[in-house]
Amino acid sequence: MSQKPPELHEEAARLRAELDDANYRYYVLDDPTLTDADYDRRLRRLQELESAHPKLVTPDSPTQRVGAAPAEGFPEVRHAVPMLSLDNAFDEEELVAFVRRVNERLERDEDDLTFCCEPKLDGAAVSLVYENGVLVSGATRGDGRTGEGITSNLRTLRSVPLKLRGDALPQLIEVRGEVYMRHSGFEALNERARKEGSKVFANPRNAAAGSLRQLDPRITARRPLEFCAYQVARIDDGEMQMTHSAHMARLREFGFRTSPELARVEGSEALLDYCRRLGEKREGLDYDIDGAVIKVDELRLQRELGFVARAPRWAIAYKFPAQEQTTRLKAVEFQVGRTGAITPVARLEPVTVAGALVSNATLHNQDEIARLGVMVGDRVVIRRAGDVIPQVVRIVEGERPEDARPIEFPTHCPVCDSKVERIEGEAVVRCPAGLYCAAQRKEALKHFASRRALDIDGLGTKLIDQLIEREWVKTPADLFHLQASELETLPRLGQKSADNLIAALEKSKRTTLPRFIYALGIREVGEATAGNLARHFGTLETLMKAGLEDLEAVEDVGPVVAAHVHAFFAEEHNRDTVAQLIQAGVTWEEAEVSARPQPLSGQTWVLTGTLESMTRDEGKARLQALGARVSGSVSRKTAGVVAGPGAGSKLAKAEELGVEVLDEKAFLARLADWEKGEAS
Numbered sequence: 001m002s003q004k005p006p007e008l009h010e011e012a013a014r015l016r017a018e019l020d021d022a023n024y025r026y027y028v029l030d031d032p033t034l035t036d037a038d039y040d041r042r043l044r045r046l047q048e049l050e051s052a053h054p055k056l057v058t059p060d061s062p063t064q065r066v067g068a069a070p071a072e073g074f075p076e077v078r079h080a081v082p083m084l085s086l087d088n089a090f091d092e093e094e095l096v097a098f099v100r101r102v103n104e105r106l107e108r109d110e111d112d113l114t115f116c117c118e119p120k121l122d123g124a125a126v127s128l129v130y131e132n133g134v135l136v137s138g139a140t141r142g143d144g145r146t147g148e149g150i151t152s153n154l155r156t157l158r159s160v161p162l163k164l165r166g167d168a169l170p171q172l173i174e175v176r177g178e179v180y181m182r183h184s185g186f187e188a189l190n191e192r193a194r195k196e197g198s199k200v201f202a203n204p205r206n207a208a209a210g211s212l213r214q215l216d217p218r219i220t221a222r223r224p225l226e227f228c229a230y231q232v233a234r235i236d237d238g239e240m241q242m243t244h245s246a247h248m249a250r251l252r253e254f255g256f257r258t259s260p261e262l263a264r265v266e267g268s269e270a271l272l273d274y275c276r277r278l279g280e281k282r283e284g285l286d287y288d289i290d291g292a293v294i295k296v297d298e299l300r301l302q303r304e305l306g307f308v309a310r311a312p313r314w315a316i317a318y319k320f321p322a323q324e325q326t327t328r329l330k331a332v333e334f335q336v337g338r339t340g341a342i343t344p345v346a347r348l349e350p351v352t353v354a355g356a357l358v359s360n361a362t363l364h365n366q367d368e369i370a371r372l373g374v375m376v377g378d379r380v381v382i383r384r385a386g387d388v389i390p391q392v393v394r395i396v397e398g399e400r401p402e403d404a405r406p407i408e409f410p411t412h413c414p415v416c417d418s419k420v421e422r423i424e425g426e427a428v429v430r431c432p433a434g435l436y437c438a439a440q441r442k443e444a445l446k447h448f449a450s451r452r453a454l455d456i457d458g459l460g461t462k463l464i465d466q467l468i469e470r471e472w473v474k475t476p477a478d479l480f481h482l483q484a485s486e487l488e489t490l491p492r493l494g495q496k497s498a499d500n501l502i503a504a505l506e507k508s509k510r511t512t513l514p515r516f517i518y519a520l521g522i523r524e525v526g527e528a529t530a531g532n533l534a535r536h537f538g539t540l541e542t543l544m545k546a547g548l549e550d551l552e553a554v555e556d557v558g559p560v561v562a563a564h565v566h567a568f569f570a571e572e573h574n575r576d577t578v579a580q581l582i583q584a585g586v587t588w589e590e591a592e593v594s595a596r597p598q599p600l601s602g603q604t605w606v607l608t609g610t611l612e613s614m615t616r617d618e619g620k621a622r623l624q625a626l627g628a629r630v631s632g633s634v635s636r637k638t639a640g641v642v643a644g645p646g647a648g649s650k651l652a653k654a655e656e657l658g659v660e661v662l663d664e665k666a667f668l669a670r671l672a673d674w675e676k677g678e679a680s
């Protein structure tokens, strides 16, 4: 290196400023702008500079410190034993070097030291203090000496014991561990945040840390957080444990969760083996781990090895490849899902993320693109974790090229060219040509043939797949032109089944208007709504011509459903298919519509608790088909309440108001009567 000291001085100062800023964003705001890989690179570089030129070290350098000072709003908690960071090993060589260093310091010649290995959970470190078995204090790491007192927040986590189990409890114990969020919980949390327009977290770590540091514990309580213990920092107890792994066993007895991947190994070969295996498992885990933590198992040796400024000498974090990387967004393409949702897919300059080459990532929907403020040409951060589809997390600020282009949503379906539908207040853009669009064919046909729709006996999913593959059937209307002679040639479908299917198709042609409307598979039009539409309009023709206002006048049809129905019939391809179905001989008697019994019209019913023989939605649909309104709350006007096991406040309210309550058995009996047309 031919750099002159003043330049090195400047570089070190710049790195320190960048790292300080990154620490603040990461630890205090839970909203980082650098990827961990970029952060680690900078820290490494600063460490190199400082160790080559010790004069460059400043006492407040990020290499000498842990985390960040506690945020305002929380009481400060001084840690009796500092909460440190860990040194990193970024490859196997560095890991072997760590083992060598430890053995040298302990003056051991054999490579047979026992280590305790655990996954490095990617969340936030917390410390829990128990006095006589009762949780008295919980805190974040903060800057290692002083953390944030978040006892009430930690109490809301089910995996944090409020009282320890067993009778031989220590007078005092301080347990440390990681609070983290599983992928499933994280995805659900962000999905909700996207819908509500609230804060979307970049990754589960930031979500966990952010959720933990809420000023209102009720918010923390709603977040899917878990705690896994990994250290006993202090214990005041008659029984002295000799090893870290014995401590972990003790914690399990007290009622803590420790990692199921925890293992003791002897020597560097076994250690490498553990790390490799854990690396292979990483993908399949439902939570983020960013490496393995390796600790000298014997506590006496840990004490002998001691600490340096910000990390113990007896432990190391073996880091796995980072789950976030930056790359360039080359283009955006649009995919049509099986129910017509149009999803923007980012085409990326290929980049290796957590060990796999990634060239596509999801951008979710139009709102997400607006939230990210992303343009084609931008540098973006990609995250890939577990088996979740890679995602664009954010753009890298200040790197937008001059020729960057805004992302434009298609006005027409990329598969079938129908005009797309965008409903006010819904993030998703859809292709409304459900009966025609090739992307939606399979779902449309399955639904059309299903029992509550046209009820075509013998037309199952496998057969539908074959018919679509051979392009014998593109729309439901094509079904009625199938020939037995043709069907017989399909594998595993003999003459008899072919004849039966033709007969079933013939039979299904005589249907009812509600069934027919339901069979069309209009979004959010279930059986009950189909029935309401049929009754309200009387004929298909009138329904097809109905405007948005006419549709909203139908019982239980709000603006969103009205918009779906309207868009469906406005789509020419759908209208053509409907005409072809009628031409093929599908009929119904329109008079039937109003003849259906409506014994519950004008009544409001409430369903609560769980039902065994049907889902609550099914129960709701059947009540609605009988003319009832189904509401979520009980009042004096409620005609009746159906209460299954688990019913709570609604049942109590009904009893208080003297509203009739039916259990499932009584409900089923009553339904059968009503559906036969006998008024109650």
Ligand SMILES: NC(=O)c1ccc[n+]([C@@H]2O[C@H](COP(=O)([O-])OP(=O)(O)OC[C@H]3O[C@@H](n4cnc5c(N)ncnc54)[C@H](O)[C@@H]3O)[C@@H](O)[C@H]2O)c1
Residues within 6 Å of the ligand: 022, 023, 025, 026, 027, 032, 033, 034, 035, 036, 037, 039, 040, 066, 067, 084, 085, 086, 118, 119, 120, 121, 122, 123, 124, 125, 126, 141, 177, 178, 230, 293, 317
């Ligand atoms: N992207 C950014 O801007 C940014 C900023 C700051 C830090 N970071 C990231 O954070 C890292 C540094 O953070 P750090 O100081 O918390 O160190 P660290 O995360 O590398 O290691 C220490 C932490 O590991 C955790 N841990 C998980 N499982 C453990 C186990 N079984 N035993 C012991 N500890 C376990 C504990 O929370 C502990 O505090 C950096 O390497 C970087 O990746 C990123």
Ligand SMILES: [Zn+2]
Residues within 6 Å of the ligand: 336, 413, 414, 415, 416, 417, 418, 431, 432, 433, 437, 438, 439
């Ligand atoms: Zn389409």
